[in-house]
Amino acid sequence: MAQYRYPLELQTSPFAIALNPNETYDHVGVYIYRTLILPITILLSFAASSIETEISYVEVFDADNDRFLLAEKTAITGNTEFVIEWDGSGVFEPRVWLGSFVTSITIAFNLPENQVVMEIRPGFNAAPYALAMGAVVGIGLVATGRRK
C-alpha cells in the first residue's frame, strides 16, 4: 500500500487529500506530521453522502503514539467537519472505513507566522562583483591612460 507523508508546514491551507484505498479502508496511509512539535488546531472536513442510510465511518489515528485523535469509527452522514486539537506530536492520519461514502477529505489549519516555513534563498554575495568591477575599472583606467 502506498504511504504518503506530508509535513504540515510545507502545505498550503486548506488542502485536499486524495483518497487512498486499500483492502481495509476506503482511505488510509496519508500521514500528516509537524516539523515543529507544537500544538495546532486542525479543521478536518469530510465530503460524504447525505442520504440518511448511507453512513460513513471515519477516524483519525496517530500510530506513533497509538491513540485516536478522532474517535475510532465515528459515524457521519453528509458533509461533516471536525475541529481537532492536536498536540503536534506523532502523526495525523485520517482514515475512512471500507464501504463508506466519503468523496473527499480536506484539511485546514492556521499556522502562526513564526511557524510558517519560508524558502530561503542564497544571500547576495557582493565579493565576486567587487572583484569583477575592480578589474574592469582598473583595466579601463590603464587603457584610457594609454590612449592619452
Add this chain to the structure above:
Amino acid sequence: MIDIKSALYFLDNLWSDEHGAFQEAITIPIWWQLDNYMAWLVMRKHNPEKARIIEQGIISDYISVRWCIFNDDLVNFVQSPDVLPDYMRYADLVALQFFYLDKTKGSLAGYHLGILNRMYGLYHDGFIYDMVTSREGYTAYKLCLFSMCLVKYNLMTLAGQILDWVGQKYQVLEGAELGGIKTEWIPPEWEGQYPTLGRLANTETTALAIMAQDWYDAKKSSNNFMLGAGVGFGAIGAITRARKQK
C-alpha cells in the same frame, strides 16, 4: 566562534599511535570508524599525516552514508527520505538533505533551510528544537550543520552568530576535555533525567565543529579576498594611469 586551535589540541589528546586513530572521548577508549571518518575529513587540512594514517588504517574499508556528503560522495550518500519518511522532523536529516539538494541543484533546498531556520528561531534562545530535543537535550552538531548550511548560502551573519553560541555554550574551557566540543547541553533543571554520555566532549562533534568553523573562515576569507582584490585592481589601474599621464 569555535577556537580551532584548542579543539585540535583536544583531538590530539584522543590520538592513539597504537590504533592510528582517535578514541571517542577522554574516558572512552573506543576507536569508532565513524568518529575517525569525521576526524579524517578535518585532518586532511589540519594534520595531513594523521589523515593519511586514518585513511590507510581504521577507515580504509569504511563507507559513511551520512558524512560522506562532505567528501562530495553522492554515490554512497543515503538521502534522508530513505532514512526516515518523516525526516523533516529531525534537524540533522534536514540539513544533510539540504547539502544533497544544494549539490544536485534540487529545487527544495531553500525550503529545507527554511525548516531549519524555523527550528532555530522558534524560541529565539540560540538552540534548535526538533523531534528529539526534549529527549536528548540541545545538540551541538545540529547547530554546526545549520551554520554550514548558512555558509553554503552565504548567510554569514547568522552563521557566525551560531558558531559564537556553539563556542560559548559547548566548547570546554578547562580540565581534561579542554578545547573539546560537548555533544549536548542540558539545562540545569533537566539534571538527572537524561543520559550523561552526551555531556562529554567527543571526537565526532568536535571534528564537525572544526569543520563548521573552517567553512565559515574559508568563506569569509574568500569574500574578503575578492573584495580586496577588486579594490586593489581599481587602485592599481588608477595609479598606473596617473603615472602614465605624468
